Amino acid sequence: MAEITRKRTGELLQELFAILLASPAGLPAREALHQLAASVTLTPYEAGEYESGGRRFEKVVRFATVDCVKAGWLVKDKGTWSVTDEGRQALQVYPHPEEFYRRAVKLYAEWKASQPNSDTGSASTMTNELKPADEISASPDTSAKAVSVTFDEAEEQAWSEISAYLKAMNPYDFQDLVADLLRAMSYHVNWVSPPGKDGGVDILAWPDPLGTRPPRIKVQVKRQQQAVSVEGLRSFMAVLGDNDVGLFVCTGGFTKDAEYEARTQEKRRITLIGLEKLFDLWVEHYDRLSDQARRRLPLRPIRFLAPLN
Template sequence: MSKPKKGQTEFVQWMEPLLDCLRALGGSARPKEVSNWIARELRLPPEITEVTIKSGANRFHNQVQWARQYLVWEGLLDDSKRGIWALSPLGWKTRIDDDAARTIFLNRVRASQSLRKQHASSDALPVPETADTAPPEESQELDLLDVLKGLPPYGFELICGRLLREHGFEDVEVTQRSRDGGIDGYGLLRLSPFVSLRVAFQAKRFKDVVSRSSVGEFRNALLGRAEKGVFITTGRFTTDAESEASRDGVVPIELIDGEQLVQLFQDAGIGVKPKTIYEIDHAFFDQFRHEP
């Protein structure tokens, strides 16, 4: 593949590898798994995969999300389950190259422009004019993440303790801030009636990335105090931080970044209310746009 191009339609180049990824992973995957797969298989350099946008989100992942949105509109992906990207029956058998991907984009732009002219409607298809815009499905997630980032430090630690409890942890306690020793709280994870783990967690409101050194410092705090660690952040982790968390021969650490954090809140129904939204099926109306 040629060197990625900057600009409004940068996301178009990720449509083909996105479909390839889902086929390779059995037809479905979580969003971050898709971005990681593409970055790994195409051997993308850090200057592409590590750049952030104004909101603090990862720019590359944002572009992959836009590629996914257009594939959904094209009927190649199934969007019936939130948090899971899945191939539709059409997507399984459809192969697209760079030209086909660009055609998908241009067709949607023309449809959007046509709707705006005919109805001056705000329901026309959104077109990402810059890398700072979020696809429709991601906008609410970003709103929730902004709320979490706006909490005071101790409030964020408390709500992370609540999150762990809602996801099955027992005896969750948040440490006193002046005596936390690098650990924000503890919980007991019962694996069976006979086996349980003492888990320590750290909760940090980061806008940007969490470095390897931060993960290493947390592990040092765990020694002799817990059998496993959980590092929760509103930001994201560098590749080196991820490597440090899974290093052999030391206390294992689970990393929960901003995207995963939002999903966990939604799964547990904490701080969110279900809402039914009807999205216009533009593909349905395409069949009625032909003049006799």
């Protein structure tokens, strides 16, 4: 029977890592897999599908990345994959594909053995370390990996829909969403810019209802695709007074230069909030949002078996 060998799995993983390293901020999983499929020649077997559905190539790569995550070589966050410094080093230390994959599997086994109630001596666990990746994916001992893959795919789908929803939101509705979040965080919003010129400030808020206690919070909100440049950040910082705190919210994120500028400020206090951070704050304070606010970005948790951390 045709199979995807350990060496072939290592080749796919190493090529995936090379693709991800070319994008330091990481790539959405689907984009990374798309680029990987375009950069290698898939065999008919790899390009085929499992009876349960799903292309064999993608399933095998996803299963193998579980080993890499537990090895500390790969990070997955909201459907975005990125290589860690340890992963970059592993590429250099283990240049041979089979050796690279074997090391990832070994580190996964060590992680699994360290978990509470782990059956470290089971024959199936030891045997799976020696099996080809395609055989492992069908083994009962990999139920934890199957759960991880399911969890990853669910998170990717959810984040894809949520981020698309926020990016397509009317700019003024998005501005109101940010104001609602500040209220849920116990800040007192006393002004939200109406349509038209705003002088570089979209929201004003204070720690107290009367606005007598510093700092005053000035917020600029950008619902746009492109990242804010350092010049755009400096334009906003120009409207901040000595006792102000600036919040810059942008769905497109910020360039590396802009992030560095904000991080190294000595006189101006400013916080940059990209789409992912905004969503995390929304979830964290969801219980304190008004019913009207929740309708701007309604969320409903779905519970299913999650992978071990």
